[in-house]
Amino acid sequence: MKSPSFGELTMVVVCCSIILVLGMYLLVRFNSLFRKQISNEVLRKNIMVCLIANCLIISVSPTTIDFYSAYVAGHVLNFYLLDCIGITVEAIIIFNLARAILKKLNARNVSFTKKMTAVFCTIVISTMLLSVPLNFLGNKFMRSKPSLDYVQLSILFSFYTGCMTGLVYIAMSYVDMDRKRKLNEKELELSHLRELKTKAELDALHSKINPHFLYNALNSIADLSVTDGRKARKMTIALADLFRYSINYSNHNYSTVKEEIEMAEVYLAIEKIRFEDQLTYSIQSNGGADHFLVPRFLLQPVVENAVKHGLKATGKMTEIKITIDKGENCIQILVADNGPDFPDDLVPGYGVKSLYDKLDLLFPDMYHILFQNTPEKKLVIHINNS
DSSP: OOOOOHHHHHHHHHHHHHHHHHHHHHHHTTTTTTTTTOOOHHHHHHHHHHHHHHHHHHHHGGGSHHHHHHHHHTOHHHHHHHHHHHHHHHHHHHHHHHHHHHHHHHHTTOOHHHHHHHHHHHHHHHHHHHHHHHHHHHHHHTTOOOOHHHHHHHHHHHHHHHHHHHHHHHHHHHHHHHHHHHHHHHHHHHHHHHHHHHHHHHHHHHHHHHHHHHHHHHHHHHHHHHHOHHHHHHHHHHHHHHHHHHHHTTTOSEEEHHHHHHHHHHHHHHHHHHHGGGEEEEEEEESSOTTOEEETTSHHHHHHHHHIIIIIHHOSOEEEEEEEEEETTEEEEEEEESSSOOOTTOOOOHHHHHHHHHHHHHSTTSEEEEEEOSSSOEEEEEEEOO
């Protein structure tokens, strides 16, 4: 029997170092490697565990007495073959046992510390219970009679291997948990920022609409205060109701259909006071639509456009009809008037543009708006709720 030369040992160390690097690479890529090639996640993880375990254990095998004995006896290939079989069997049994225990503990919402303690103990105990008999059988196959000292060393080495494996598992679990926690925090932060952005954009839209109300209404009051004080007082009260609605719901992005109808009625009442018989309107809500949530200030700009492009533009009597129908998980708002037709190349003004902006923010891809001239001129807003 010839002892290995320095050159041969150097070659073994280099090869084992390469295998160790490969094992570390597989360990780092444990959650992502072979996902495309292997669709069954449990099978993929079992294969990864076997590969990692074989690489890590084989890389340290030259430090064991068994390797030296096998090398001297010329049984290196048999040694590695038996080693790979034993490692694969151990890895599959230990990994699936630990996974089953972890699954049970997760179902009971056990703390991370308790889960890792249970898994660590499972790995260490099962490694010792499996390694010792497998090593014993391996030595019998190699026709080597294990002594008491060998059994003690085998128990010690399996304990060390189990502890090392358990600690690696805990470290990986902690890193994974910390990564998920940071991702969740980042997602919450991004969600909060999106909410703030949406609120800021809606507040900007509302802040532009409110002065518009005030400007038109105050002009009307100024005109009437000269010709009809009673009407001016009535319009002032209506304007106060309008702004009371605006202030009371200033922190809300949504309002109910009932509240939107009330606001539209107040606005139309203000215009009715000013134009009297030149303006008539009707509002009809069907199918229990009152509690359906829509963007705040949705209806009023549409009604204001109907008054502006009908009565104010032509000076003729204008009739406005508002009809709201509720379907299954959807609502349809129809605003019809007898004013001039919508042009073919309609360019939305501020009121219609704000309508699109609010629906884009609060009901993205869940609405559509139609401009129709036949059989009657009307604007139709269709909103889905899911």
